[in-house]
Amino acid sequence: MPTQSREIRLARHPEGEPALDDFSFASVEVPNPGPGEVLVWNVCMSVDPYMRGRMNESISYVPPFQIDKPMEGGAVGRVVVSNEEKLPAGTFVQSFCGWREAFVAPASSLQTVDTTLASPSTYLGLLGVTGLTAWVGLFSIARLKDGETVFISGGAGGVGTAACQLARMHRCRVVASAGTEAKVAFLRDELHVDYVFNYRDGETLEHLKKGAPDGIQVYFDNTGGPQLEAALSVLTNYGRVALCGGISGYNHPVAGPRNLSAAIGKRLRLEGFIVSDHMQERSAFLAEAIPALQSGKLKNCETVVEGLDVAPAALIELLHSGAGNIGKMIVELSD
Amino acid sequence: MPTQSREIRLARHPEGEPALDDFSFASVEVPNPGPGEVLVWNVCMSVDPYMRGRMNESISYVPPFQIDKPMEGGAVGRVVVSNEEKLPAGTFVQSFCGWREAFVAPASSLQTVDTTLASPSTYLGLLGVTGLTAWVGLFSIARLKDGETVFISGGAGGVGTAACQLARMHRCRVVASAGTEAKVAFLRDELHVDYVFNYRDGETLEHLKKGAPDGIQVYFDNTGGPQLEAALSVLTNYGRVALCGGISGYNHPVAGPRNLSAAIGKRLRLEGFIVSDHMQERSAFLAEAIPALQSGKLKNCETVVEGLDVAPAALIELLHSGAGNIGKMIVELSD
Numbered sequence: 001m002p003t004q005s006r007e008i009r010l011a012r013h014p015e016g017e018p019a020l021d022d023f024s025f026a027s028v029e030v031p032n033p034g035p036g037e038v039l040v041w042n043v044c045m046s047v048d049p050y051m052r053g054r055m056n057e058s059i060s061y062v063p064p065f066q067i068d069k070p071m072e073g074g075a076v077g078r079v080v081v082s083n084e085e086k087l088p089a090g091t092f093v094q095s096f097c098g099w100r101e102a103f104v105a106p107a108s109s110l111q112t113v114d115t116t117l118a119s120p121s122t123y124l125g126l127l128g129v130t131g132l133t134a135w136v137g138l139f140s141i142a143r144l145k146d147g148e149t150v151f152i153s154g155g156a157g158g159v160g161t162a163a164c165q166l167a168r169m170h171r172c173r174v175v176a177s178a179g180t181e182a183k184v185a186f187l188r189d190e191l192h193v194d195y196v197f198n199y200r201d202g203e204t205l206e207h208l209k210k211g212a213p214d215g216i217q218v219y220f221d222n223t224g225g226p227q228l229e230a231a232l233s234v235l236t237n238y239g240r241v242a243l244c245g246g247i248s249g250y251n252h253p254v255a256g257p258r259n260l261s262a263a264i265g266k267r268l269r270l271e272g273f274i275v276s277d278h279m280q281e282r283s284a285f286l287a288e289a290i291p292a293l294q295s296g297k298l299k300n301c302e303t304v305v306e307g308l309d310v311a312p313a314a315l316i317e318l319l320h321s322g323a324g325n326i327g328k329m330i331v332e333l334s335d
Numbered sequence: 336m337p338t339q340s341r342e343i344r345l346a347r348h349p350e351g352e353p354a355l356d357d358f359s360f361a362s363v364e365v366p367n368p369g370p371g372e373v374l375v376w377n378v379c380m381s382v383d384p385y386m387r388g389r390m391n392e393s394i395s396y397v398p399p400f401q402i403d404k405p406m407e408g409g410a411v412g413r414v415v416v417s418n419e420e421k422l423p424a425g426t427f428v429q430s431f432c433g434w435r436e437a438f439v440a441p442a443s444s445l446q447t448v449d450t451t452l453a454s455p456s457t458y459l460g461l462l463g464v465t466g467l468t469a470w471v472g473l474f475s476i477a478r479l480k481d482g483e484t485v486f487i488s489g490g491a492g493g494v495g496t497a498a499c500q501l502a503r504m505h506r507c508r509v510v511a512s513a514g515t516e517a518k519v520a521f522l523r524d525e526l527h528v529d530y531v532f533n534y535r536d537g538e539t540l541e542h543l544k545k546g547a548p549d550g551i552q553v554y555f556d557n558t559g560g561p562q563l564e565a566a567l568s569v570l571t572n573y574g575r576v577a578l579c580g581g582i583s584g585y586n587h588p589v590a591g592p593r594n595l596s597a598a599i600g601k602r603l604r605l606e607g608f609i610v611s612d613h614m615q616e617r618s619a620f621l622a623e624a625i626p627a628l629q630s631g632k633l634k635n636c637e638t639v640v641e642g643l644d645v646a647p648a649a650l651i652e653l654l655h656s657g658a659g660n661i662g663k664m665i666v667e668l669s670d
Binding site: 053224228229243244245246249253254255256257258259260261262263264265266267268269270271272273274277 | 388559563564578579580581584588589590591592593594595596597598599600601602603604605606607608609612
């Protein structure tokens with residue numbers, strides 16, 4: 001009997017903040033797997049800020065979601081029917097076939113994950129693309145060096161929590177911002193970030209002057225907007241900015257930094273990046289991250305919500321200034 | 336009898352656009368040169384946009400001019416009294432002791448220039464720091480490659496005219512902007528720039544789409560402001576921006592680019608630079624520029640005004656949108 005799978009589709013392109021009506025649910029028949037294929041049931045799915053860009057009609061750096069087609073996203077699932085002996089039933093695999101319960105795919109297109117080493121969702125978070133994004137931004141793009149001072153905006157998000165911890169592991173002074181008091185407390189008390197502030201409480205520039213009296217050498221930008229402008233003010237000569245995300249402007253346009261010309265005199269470098277260009281750095285990253293996770297030096301930080309039905313609300317929430325999630329936003333699917 | 340030299344001093348820090356009252360003139364006694372020193376009479380002086388930043392009280396990348404002290408700037412002069420046999424009277428030398436008629440300095444602090452090769456003012460323009468700035472921005476910072484398309488704002492200025500010509504010599508498609516019809520005609524008819532537009536006539540973005548239908552790989556930014564925003568829109572993936580000047584904002588603040596987050600998806604790199612960090616590239620630059628100047632492939636573009644008295648007005652004019660100078664602004668001093 002064919003399998004039924006519920007999935008989330010894009011119903012229409014949002015204007016500004018997405019609404020629940022921009023999403024729809026459908027139940028589709030998943031075919032039986034053919035030769036070399038496997039049937040996978042997802043156990044957890046990734047909810048990411050960049051998905052907002054894909055909901056627009058215009059082309060982002062990844063193709064836009066199509067109306068009435070399933071949305072896509074990172075997911076970890078379990079093989080339940082296998083026609084490929086290398087991926088027997090019971091194996092956990094990673095895919096970009098999230099936002100649905102089940103799917104059939106060629107075994108060769110899936111990546112095995114070792115759930116004895118870490119929980120499935122860790123492969124969407126610290127050990128996944130999220131952690132690698134933090135690593136690439138800090139060390140490949142911004143070339144952060146031991147002992148430098150780095151400012152990380154959106155410090156309590158999935159990428160932010162990974163970046164804060166990785167920078168601290170490299171003996172850097174870390175200044176981070178977040179949008180709720182709970183997040184601020186988490187970064188300060190759990191991740192031991194050197195100076196944390198709520199960017200909605202006072203001027204970011206004043207916080208940066210307090211948290212980094214001698215300036216910063218690196219800014220890891222998850223937000224764009226006013227925090228980028230403040231960072232440009234306190235970057236020291238030859239400072240570097242890793243442009244990773246612009247969540248402040250995903251729903252609504254924001255003003256640009258009025259002081260970008262400071263980059264001339266201070267010889268600043270601002271560089272945008274996308275983690276998929278850097279998959280070859282994954283093994284170096286994991287060689288550092290896995291032992292650190294096992295020894296407790298690194299934590300996988302996540303907020304888990306339950307059930308396919310809440311995924312749209314989780315994405316809407318994530319994009320809010322002052323969203324509730326600490327760390328990676330994960331949707332867990334019941335078996 | 337000691338020499339009298341007139342000099343231009345900063346009278347007060349300008350608010351917005353500088354006024355003639357912000358400058359003062361004084362006559363000072365130049366001492367007789369001591370051992371190893373020479374007395375130099377300037378024959379031409381450089382007038383540069385960056386001088387506006389030095390007129391502010393706050394620290395730019397070069398120290399601010401001091402109230403009631405002589406302003407400084409690039410100059411070429413002739414040795415008239417020499418106490419150092421390596422620099423006999425009659426030798427032409429380059430210095431940063433401009434904005435005055437005469438000065439005494441250690442011979443070892445001055446650089447000889449060969450006026451049989453090019454006129455004295457060429458060493459302030461194409462063969463000087465101005466030409467080197469264009470070279471460094473295009474090839475070291477933006478890593479412009481043969482066959483690429485580059486947009487150069489402020490294309491008719493000293494740096495701009497050098498950059499347009501150097502890029503064309505490297506078989507690049509050049510799109511340039513300027514602020515008067517005379518400048519547009521000069522860039523099109525004399526320098527053979529592929530597409531030139533008046534940035535005050537229509538939308539820069541529309542001009543760029545017309546001049547570079549497949550987008551640009553490099554933007555050489557002399558202006559900041561709206562032209563930077565438009566350039567960010569048409570840069571292709573992995574595009575590079577050399578942040579060289581922000582003349583649109585020197586007198587008054589301008590809005591920042593609202594689309595800087597486009598740098599993420601397109602993996603853009605924006606990098607500020609100052610030519611004095613790159614003096615080691617001078618010999619490679621001159622090895623290319625001198626033969627090209629001699630063969631007529633490169634032209635030294637300049638606008639010459641006469642006499643120390645007009646230097647303040649020349650600087651004020653240079654900073655105007657739609658200033659009259661084409662190429663490098665030079666003040667020539669009578670003997």
